[in-house]
Amino acid sequence: xxxVQGLPEMSKEAICVILDVGKSMATERDDGTTRMxxxxxxxxxxxxxxxLFGAKQDELCMILFGTAVTENKLNEEHPDHYKHIQHVHxxxxxxxxVLETLAAVEAEYAxxxxxxxxxxGLELIVSRVRHLKFRKRIFLITDGGGPLEGKAHLxxxxxxxxxEDVRLNIIGIDFExxxxxxxxxxxEEEKQPxxxxxxxxxxNEKLLRKLAEDTGGQVFVGSQAIDxxxxxxxxxxxxxxxxxxxxxxxxxxxxxITYGKTxxxxxxxxxxxxxxxxxxxSLDTGVKMERTYWNKLGEEEEEVDREHRTKAxxxxxxxxxxxxxxxxxLKYTCEAALTILAFVPKESIRRYWCxxxxxxxxxxAEKGLxxxxxxxxxxxxLKEENLFxxxxxxxxxxxxxxxxxxxxxxxxxxxxxxxxxxxxxxxYRDYTFGSFEEKHKPKMEQRVAMRSLxxxxxxxxxxxxxxxxxxxxxxxxxxxxxxxxxxxxxxxRAFDPEAEIxxxxxxxxxxxxxxEQLLKRAKxxxxxxxxxxxxxxxxKAAKKKKRHWREYxxxxxxxxxxxDDDDMAKAKKLKSVAAAGEDVKLDKIVADxxxxxxxxxxxxxxxxxxxxxxxxxxxxxxxxxxxxMIQNLVQNSYGTSDYPKAIECLKALRDVCxxxxxxxxxxxxxxxxxxxxxxxxxxxxxxxxxxxRPIDDTECAGSKYTKTQADEFLAAxxxxxxxxxxxxxxxxxxxxxxxxx
Numbered sequence: 253x254x255x256v257q258g259l260p261e262m263s264k265e266a267i268c269v270i271l272d273v274g275k276s277m278a279t280e281r282d283d284g285t286t287r288m289x290x291x292x293x294x295x296x297x298x299x300x301x302x303x304l305f306g307a308k309q310d311e312l313c314m315i316l317f318g319t320a321v322t323e324n325k326l327n328e329e330h331p332d333h334y335k336h337i338q339h340v341h342x343x344x345x346x347x348x349x350v351l352e353t354l355a356a357v358e359a360e361y362a363x364x365x366x367x368x369x370x371x372x373g374l375e376l377i378v379s380r381v382r383h384l385k386f387r388k389r390i391f392l393i394t395d396g397g398g399p400l401e402g403k404a405h406l407x408x409x410x411x412x413x414x415x416e417d418v419r420l421n422i423i424g425i426d427f428e429x430x431x432x433x434x435x436x437x438x439x440e441e442e443k444q445p446x447x448x449x450x451x452x453x454x455x456n457e458k459l460l461r462k463l464a465e466d467t468g469g470q471v472f473v474g475s476q477a478i479d480x481x482x483x484x485x486x487x488x489x490x491x492x493x494x495x496x497x498x499x500x501x502x503x504x505x506x507x508x509i510t511y512g513k514t515x516x517x518x519x520x521x522x523x524x525x526x527x528x529x530x531x532x533x534s535l536d537t538g539v540k541m542e543r544t545y546w547n548k549l550g551e552e553e554e555e556v557d558r559e560h561r562t563k564a565x566x567x568x569x570x571x572x573x574x575x576x577x578x579x580x581x582l583k584y585t586c587e588a589a590l591t592i593l594a595f596v597p598k599e600s601i602r603r604y605w606c607x608x609x610x611x612x613x614x615x616x617a618e619k620g621l622x623x624x625x626x627x628x629x630x631x632x633x634l635k636e637e638n639l640f641x642x643x644x645x646x647x648x649x650x651x652x653x654x655x656x657x658x659x660x661x662x663x664x665x666x667x668x669x670x671x672x673x674x675x676x677x678x679x680y681r682d683y684t685f686g687s688f689e690e691k692h693k694p695k696m697e698q699r700v701a702m703r704s705l706x707x708x709x710x711x712x713x714x715x716x717x718x719x720x721x722x723x724x725x726x727x728x729x730x731x732x733x734x735x736x737x738x739x740x741x742x743x744x745r746a747f748d749p750e751a752e753i754x755x756x757x758x759x760x761x762x763x764x765x766x767x768e769q770l771l772k773r774a775k776x777x778x779x780x781x782x783x784x785x786x787x788x789x790x791x792k793a794a795k796k797k798k799r800h801w802r803e804y805x806x807x808x809x810x811x812x813x814x815x816d817d818d819d820m821a822k823a824k825k826l827k828s829v830a831a832a833g834e835d836v837k838l839d840k841i842v843a844d845x846x847x848x849x850x851x852x853x854x855x856x857x858x859x860x861x862x863x864x865x866x867x868x869x870x871x872x873x874x875x876x877x878x879x880x881m882i883q884n885l886v887q888n889s890y891g892t893s894d895y896p897k898a899i900e901c902l903k904a905l906r907d908v909c910x911x912x913x914x915x916x917x918x919x920x921x922x923x924x925x926x927x928x929x930x931x932x933x934x935x936x937x938x939x940x941x942x943x944x945r946p947i948d949d950t951e952c953a954g955s956k957y958t959k960t961q962a963d964e965f966l967a968a969x970x971x972x973x974x975x976x977x978x979x980x981x982x983x984x985x986x987x988x989x990x991x992x993x
Contacts, residue, residue, distance in 0.1 A: 264309035265387040266343065266380060267302065268373040269295055271357070272366070274318030276397025276453070277425070278359035287425045288359040291393045294423050295354055298391060300743050302346040311380070314341040314350065315373055316357065317364030318398055324372045336364035337372050343380045348746055355747070363398045366456070370409055370420075378416055388418040395425040396456035406459065410466040420469030427457050427473045494611060494647045499627075500591040506626045507619040508590065510647075513610040513670065517732060586653065591644045598638045601657050606672035607679070613658065613669040631667050634660040645671060686868060687913055701777070701784040708774040716769055724767050736760045849877040851884075855904040862908045871912050878905045879921040883928065892934045899938050906944060915952035922946050922965070940966050 277288040295314075302310055315324070319338040327334040341350055370392065377388050390413075413420055426449060464471050491511045498505035524539040545556040564571040590613075615627035634641065641658040659670040694702075711724035737756055744751045755761075771778070846860040847870075861874035878901060885898040902925075909918035922944075930936050948962040949955045957965070 264385070265311075265389065266377055267298075267310070267312045268377050268390045269298065269312065269314045270369050270373050270390060270392045270394075271295055271314065271316050272318055272364075272369075272392075272394035272398060272425075273316050273357060273360050274363050274398040275359065275361040276395055276450075277318070279395070279397075281426065286359065287395050288357075291395075291423075291425055292354060292357060294393055295391075296351065299346050299350050299354065300739070303348075303351075303743075308345070310346065311343045311386075312341070312346045312350065313339070313343040313373075313376055313380075314353070315339055315369060315376070317366065317369035318362055319360055319364065320362045326368075326372050326375055334368045334372055336362045337369050339372070339376070343376065351743075351747070365399050365401050366392070366394055366396070366460070367400060367403075367405060367409060371405075374409070374412060374416065374418060377418060388416065389421060390418060391421050391423065392460075393423045393425065394460075396427070396453045396460060397450065398456075399452075400456050400459060403459065406463060407466075410463055413467045413469075418467075420464055420467050422460055422464050422469065422471045424457060424460070424471055424473050426453075427471065429473045495588060495590060495645075496616070497588055497590065499613070500589070501630070504626075506630065507616040507623050508613050508627065509616050510590070510611045510613050510671065513612040515609055517735065519734070519738065583650065584653075585650050586646055588648050588651075589644060589646045592641045592658070593644060594642045595634070595637075595639045596642055596657075598640055601640050601674075605674055606657070607675055608673045611671040613671060614666070628667055631660045631662060631669065634658075635662060641669075642674070643671075645673075684868070684872075686871075695784075698784045701780040705774060705777040705781050708777045709770060711767075711770075714767060714770055715773065724770055730763050731760050733760055733764055849874065849881055851881065854878060854881050854901050858901075858904055858908060862912060871908075871914060872917065875905065875909065875914060875917045875921070879924070882921075882925065886925075886929050886932065886935055895935045895938055898935070899942055899944070902939070902944050903942060906947065910947055910951050913952050913954065915947040915955035915957075919946040919955065919957060926965075 271291060273288065277286070277291060279287050281287060281290065299312065302312055315337060317337045319336055321338050322335045323338045324334055325339070327337065340353055370390065373390050373392075377390070381388060461471050463469070493509045493511055495508075495510040497507070499508045525537045526534075526539055529537040545561060546553045547556050562573050562575045564573045566572075615624045617624070633639075640660075643656050643658055645654040645656040646652075647654075655674045655676060656671050657674055659672065661668050661670055714722055714724035716722065733756060737760075740757060741753055744754060846857050846864075849857040849861070858874055858878050861870050864870050882898050882901050882905070885894040885901065889895060889898075905921075906918060909915060923946075925939075926936075943966065945962045945966050946957045947955050948957045948959040950959050
């Protein structure tokens with residue numbers, strides 16, 4: 253059925269940490285650390301996760317067993333039992349006090365019963381939570397080296413844990429790792445060093461595993477414990493619905509509710525504190541910002557109250573006031589709605605069109621089975637027909653309207669529609685990139701090598717050594733390294749402000765590195781790509797000193813540019829040109845810096861701008877300026893004097909557009925020229941004589957003109973119809989002198 257319960261289970265959690273500090277925890281491990289140090293690391297990660305990522309209502313307490321001191325509530329009621337168990341931290345929001353208490357914990361030489369410690373922890377959780385809506389968990393960290401005298405009460409403890417709905421998680425220090433694949437047991441035994449464990453530890457491990465199995469709990473060992481604690485480091489967020497109402501399809505309505513599926517996680521903001529307030533012992537050390545506005549009247553200043561202030565927007569050199577009443581008057585008013593506008597083929601929606609975050613749509617459970625069946629039918633219909641739904645989405649009253657696409661999703665657990673926002677026409681940006689130069693175009697062998705590498709590095713279908721397929725990049729397991737790094741440093745500096753910055757946690761850094769099995773499988777393809785794309789070291793050219801163009805003509809130019817061969821050659825060339833009596837044009841000196849087309853030499857300016865590679869938009873600007881130049885030459889020509897120059901500009905423009913694949917701009921310009929100047933017969937006859945027709949698709953693949961259409965563009969003008977209107981008489985070159993006496 254296509255509906256699920258809206259809210260998840262309880263978002264707040266009560267955790268009891270039970271840490272073994274008995275004498276066996278002082279045992280040194282193969283890597284030189286003690287079991288106590290490893291256990292403290294696990295607890296530290298757990299507390300850090302709850303401190304930084306947990307909900308505000310999460311609470312945590314800590315119990316030590318195996319201590320010389322006995323301090324717990326059950327021992328006060330039963331003095332002969334529950335000994336060597338100390339309740340060191342009461343239930344409260346995790347803070348730095350817990351970590352400071354943990355840092356002072358050391359292995360002791362007493363022995364405490366692990367089952368007694370579990371009974372104490374269970375009693376603490378039950379008495380704290382009572383009938384409140386908390387998730388309840390116990391984390392037991394032990395090596396199983398202490399006594400386990402209350403074996404007869406094992407079944408009673410299991411029943412109590414299940415009755416109170418308390419989840420038991422055991423982190424076993426030096427427990428044996430359980431392997432589900434019997435074929436790999438011998439290999440694992442060879443890889444793992446033999447651990448020094450007593451018969452008591454092995455026996456107690458079996459009993460604890462049975463307890464976890466009977467209560468639906470889990471036992472974590474080694475790297476499994478690290479992964480489990482890293483999973484806790486995800487922040488629990490209570491889901492609040494964004495929209496609750498009907499999903500409209502014409503006259504049909506289905507009651508639905510939407511929740512956020514994804515959200516942007518920003519870096520946490522840091523609060524400023526006042527050092528003088530802290531030194532003075534003040535409880536309120538926060539820094540609050542207050543802003544006041546003053547109006548200067550002559551030499552006096554008067555503070556402006558909040559009710560006398562209003563917004564203003566610049567319009568030219570003036571400020572136009574815009575009050576809240578004006579905003580409300582012009583604000584678009586609408587009601588919350590989710591209305592399907594159309595059904596479109598799946599292929600018509602591009603993945604890169606999707607904007608913003610994703611919402612999830614489910615049917616309202618309280619509306620009954622019939623409502624859920626209608627919603628399920630819609631999902632399956634979209635799935636079977638390979639369709640998406642385009643809809644109008646307004647989350648709340650008078651909020652902005654979103655244009656969205658609804659995507660069906662079905663799996664074994666639930667059915668839903670995902671909402672992705674689509675762009676409006678003004679949101680869409682079309683970027684034009686220049687074509688590859690011939691020397692930079694990839695060869696066929698390079699394309700084949702890169703295509704093979706991409707397919708081999710497919711993360712959706714990875715294989716391990718046994719040929720088992722798995723997904724190489726599971727989004728749920730990816731952690732934000734920036735946030736993890738930030739929290740890691742905050743925790744370190746909280747204890748020691750001068751502490752050095754540590755390396756990134758290996759469990760987090762693992763997600764930043766490629767999968768080793770994937771790289772191993774693609775070894776051959778990587779070598780093929782390396783050989784197909786040889787890399788060369790490019791020496792960084794030294795920056796040339798900028799010089800004014802007049803310096804190249806000075807008599808002492810040889811001395812000034814002796815250290816620069818390029819500038820020397822340029823200077824000598826200019827001097828030889830000047831000595832021969834020829835004009836030295838500035839355009840020849842600064843051709844690479846031409847940014848606009850001038851009337852002096854528009855053809856050279858156009859080619860100089862087209863040859864520049866530093867600005868991708870310069871070619872469009874050059875074409876636009878040249879078309880404007882041609883129009884000005886024809887429009888302002890004295891008789892036909894400027895027509896030849898306009899024709900030369902048009903020929904150069906056509907060549908540049910063909911070379912740079914800019915047929916659309918040229919053809920549009922030709923259509924405007926024909927519309928404006930066909931009546932000037934002398935000019936248009938020159939256009940026809942030079943065969944300056946539009947660029948066809950044989951010259952540029954993207955042209956809208958075929959060769960026949962381009963020929964027909966000028967063909968009608970080569971032979972003028974008999975009934976055509978006579979052309980306007982054009983002034984002759986000598987007309988300007990006829991009015992002179």
